[in-house]
Amino acid sequence: MWIRSACYENHVIRRILTYPDPVLKQAAREVPNIDGALVRTIDDMVETMYAAPGVGLAAPQIGLSERVIVLDVDHDDRGTHLLKLVNPVIAERDGEILWEEGCLSVRDFTAEVRRAARVLVKGWTPEGKEIEIEADDLLGVALQHEIDHLDGTLFLDRLSRLKRDLYKRRLKKLEREGREPAPRRVMI
Numbered sequence: 001m002w003i004r005s006a007c008y009e010n011h012v013i014r015r016i017l018t019y020p021d022p023v024l025k026q027a028a029r030e031v032p033n034i035d036g037a038l039v040r041t042i043d044d045m046v047e048t049m050y051a052a053p054g055v056g057l058a059a060p061q062i063g064l065s066e067r068v069i070v071l072d073v074d075h076d077d078r079g080t081h082l083l084k085l086v087n088p089v090i091a092e093r094d095g096e097i098l099w100e101e102g103c104l105s106v107r108d109f110t111a112e113v114r115r116a117a118r119v120l121v122k123g124w125t126p127e128g129k130e131i132e133i134e135a136d137d138l139l140g141v142a143l144q145h146e147i148d149h150l151d152g153t154l155f156l157d158r159l160s161r162l163k164r165d166l167y168k169r170r171l172k173k174l175e176r177e178g179r180e181p182a183p184r185r186v187m188i
């Protein structure tokens with residue numbers, strides 16, 4: 001049982017790390033048990049995701065190298081489809097799909113990524129309940145994108161070297177000019 005403290009509503013919007021921060025390249029640890037501190041961190045992740053705005057966020061993106069992700073692919077009906085997953089794994093994958101992806105940790109860049117068309121993901125809720133999710137379309141893609149984060153993989157790593165180098169050059173140019181890349185709307 002979780003006792004919600006009075007500060008439960010005061011979620012903190014965390015800073016999102018961006019490429020090439022080394023934490024994003026690390027494989028995250030399995031969560032051995034879910035305690036109150038982790039539950040509060042997961043709620044901070046949800047607030048941070050909505051504020052960004054993004055449809056998903058993985059713990060390494062806020063500098064926490066643990067296997068936790070949050071997703072909500074429907075911002076028009078915020079919270080109804082909210083998923084908070086601890087130790088998620090892709091148990092089955094099927095088919096193939098190309099999706100134009102962006103990432104809150106990869107500024108000013110989107111690219112088509114090849115993913116499984118459908119996935120079956122197993123994991124745990126913050127309440128310690130085991131769940132299974134069958135997903136396709138945006139949710140299927142977002143789950144694969146977030147679980148990639150837990151393995152230290154960015155969508156950039158799934159592109160051709162040519163496209164990746166193109167992005168690196170563009171980022172260097174933006175940094176030389178001292179410009180902040182423009183934010184994009186749909187990020188996962």
Ligand SMILES: [Zn+2]
Nearest residue numbers: 103104105188
């Ligand atoms: Zn991402």
